[in-house]
Amino acid sequence: MLFNSFEFLIILPLVFLGYWFVFQKNLKFQNAFILLASYVFYGWWDWRFLALIVASSAVDYWCGLKLSTVDSPQSTANSGSSRINYSKAGFQNPDSTTVQPLTVVSGPLTKKKLYLTLSLVFNLGLLGFFKYFNFFIESATDFINLLGFQAHPSTLNLILPVGISFYTFQTMSYTIDVYRGKMEATKDPVAFFSYVAFFPQLVAGPIERASHLLPQFLKKREFEYQQGSDGMKLILWGLFKKVVVADNCALMVNPIFENYQTASGLELAMGAILFSFQIYGDFSGYSDIAIGTAKLFGFDLMTNFRTPYFSRDIAEFWRRWHISLSTWFRDYVYIPLGGSQVSRAKAIRNILIVFLVSGFWHGANWTFIAWGAIHAALFVPLFIFEKNRTYLNEGRHLIPSVGEVFQMFLTFSLVTLAWVFFRAASIGDAIGYLNGIISHSFSEGFRLSLYSLSLAAVGMMLAFEWIFRGKQILAFQFPTLRYVGYAGVVMTILFFGAFFNPQDFIYFQF
Template sequence: MLFNSISFLIFLPIVFGLYWFVFQKNLKLQNAFLLLASYVFYGWWDWRFLGLIIASSAVDYWCGLKMSTVDSQQSTENSANSTIEGPGKETGNKNLTKKQPWSMVSGLWTGKRLYLTISLTFNLGLLAFFKYFNFFIDSAADFISLLGFQPHISTLNLILPVGISFYTFQTLSYSIDVYKGKLKPTKDPIAFFTFVAFFPQLVAGPIERASNLLPQFFKKREFEYQQGSDGMKLILWGLFKKMVIADNCALVVNPIFENYQTASGLELIMGAILFAFQIYGDFSGYSDIAIGVAKLFGFDLMTNFRTPYFSRDIAEFWRRWHISLSTWFRDYVYIPLGGSRVTKVKAIRNIFIVFLVSGFWHGANWTFIAWGGIHAALFIPIFLIGKNRVHLNEGDHMIPSFKELIQMISTFTLVSVAWVFFRANSIGDALGYLIRTFSNPLFPNSFNWFGYHLRVALVIFLVLEWIGRKRSNWIEIIPLKWYRYPVYFLVAFSIMYWGVFTQKMDFIYFQF
């Protein structure tokens, strides 16, 4: 079910009304109803995939409880050992006193690790099978062909379950945090299953941590006007980003990338720039809508984007782009590898691993791995000279300095070049696109700029993004609430007038 569809326009008010007016007095019934609504929302694409998310939830719920049991046993047996080995007493078997502690701790540690291994194996196994099985088969076949053999390897006709990369990482973070002792496992299956399947952010994030979202299912929720109002603002602005910016950019971008061999240099430059705006408008638009819808039901989700195209270097860009994913890899991959608290060589290795894995997370194609590798290559020089944490705030000035403007343009240019690999069908197409950008005539005999309304919308979009870069929504800069209603009307009117309604426009990140 798409956020920008008629079905969701009907679904949301019904769920909202029942949630607040029928189930409000009973927290468990509220959670159970949210779980049912989330499964309906997810099953709208293909009900058969409900089995996967239910299985993933069940395995991690069970693993969390089992790890808690191991902790309890360890605590109890450690207490018993303290009694046996207490000062001035020796009431137990001497051999037990000498050998029991090490074997006991070793066994319990192995037991706890076992359940984490089950969680990781099951979830990553599902992800690998549905998302990467054909990729590995095709890559193996290509490698064998390079050796001079003709392999006869068959692939499977697999359908990628929508949102599997997102809910897999979300539920894995729960298992890992329980294993590390950072989080106590929940004994409420309804709350946990709802946490995994929470429909506003189920399909394309933000990838929530259990420590932030799960406790909210145990607190009594009362409807708050301000929270609902903030949610509606985010939904409205998210729809503008998606339907006016992203979808109109797509109408220009798709033909250019599909026919880049015949496009002029200027058209290729324009295609790369507009794709940068397309993917940002599409993905951040989804995140805004997701956060806004969650607010309507009394939940607070993490911010996923903070005006990343105003970044002054690549390091700042990654602190502002897809924050829920970048922080996930930081906490569960980069830091466990040693982070930056190791030798420079190992730190560079860790950075490459994180960026390459991040690229591979996006899809089963070498283009995504190349995209991650490019960002690693751009990030490492900044890291080596110790400048990766220079730009930690947006600054207080209303207009950027000339130096900052150059830094922003340079960073955006580098990011846009990397986006070409992200968007292209193959490495060869990406390289061909970039080569033709600088080898083709810059201006063709006849050139049609993209639509006037899109140019106007992009300028307005950039100005408003800059003005509201320190706020959750730029509308907050309007001091009096009554002055905001004409603005709401203008944004809604622009969506109706400039939005793309003539064809179905899926969110880009649904494929991940």
């Protein structure tokens, strides 16, 4: 079920009314109702997917209970250890606290490690089978054929369950944090299953930590007008970014990438630029709608984007882009590998691993690995010369300096180059696309008027985000300006939203 669908427009108010007016007095019934709504929302795509999310939830709920009842030398070993300072790597920290590494006690396999291993193997096994099985078979076949042997692969026609990468990482964070002693295991199965399947952020994030979201299911919630108002503003802005910016850009981007061999150089350049804004409007729009919808039900989700295209270098970009994923890899991959508290060579190795795994997380294609490798190549020099934490504030000047404009332009250009690999069907197509920008006729057949709506929508989005950067909502200060501003956004959505050619959210495929 899409956020920008007619079905969601009907179901959301019904769930809201039942949640607050029928089940508000009983927390367990309220959680059970939100769980039922979440399963209906998820099963709307394919009811068979429900078996996977229920199984993943059940395994991790059971492993969490077992982890809480087993003593291990782990807790003693960690109690006196110093915490790793990962700030040198320049990764965003959501709660401004240090995080302990996933220390593994040497010696025989303890029961505590056994239950954690069971959780990780089960979840990563499901993810690997459904998302990467065919990729590994096909890659192995290509390698064997490259050696001169004939291989005939036998692959499965697997349907990728919607959002499996998101809820798998979300539920794994629970067992890892219980193992670390960062949180206690919950004995409330309804609350835990609701945490895993919470429909606003189920299929495309933000990837919430159990330590942040799960406790919100365990305490009584009261409707607050301001929280609901903020939620509606976020939903409104998210819809604008999705149906006005992203979907209109998609109408231009898709035919350019599908026919890049015959497009002019200027069309190819425009296609790459518009895809940068398409994927941002699409993904950050989803996150805004998810966070806003959660607020309607009394929940606070973490911020997932902070105006990333105003970044002045790649390190700052990654502190602002898909924050829930980058911080997940920081806490559960980068730090356990030693973070930056190791030799310079090993620290660089750790950074490379994080970026490559992040790329592979996005999909079973070498293009995503190449995308991660490009960002790693751009990030590592900043780390080596200790420039990766130069820009930790968002800047408060209304008019940026010439130097800042150049830095933002350069960073955006590098990010856009990498997006070509992300969007292309293959490495060869990505290289051919970039080569076409340089080698094809630069203006033949190009008509700027075709792109006017997309460019106007992008310009409006960037103007609002620059004015309100550092804030999560459209924070108009004066009442008259506020109503005019909201009315203008609503009218823009109604008149210029691509409702007759709706596009799936890009990150649903991940």
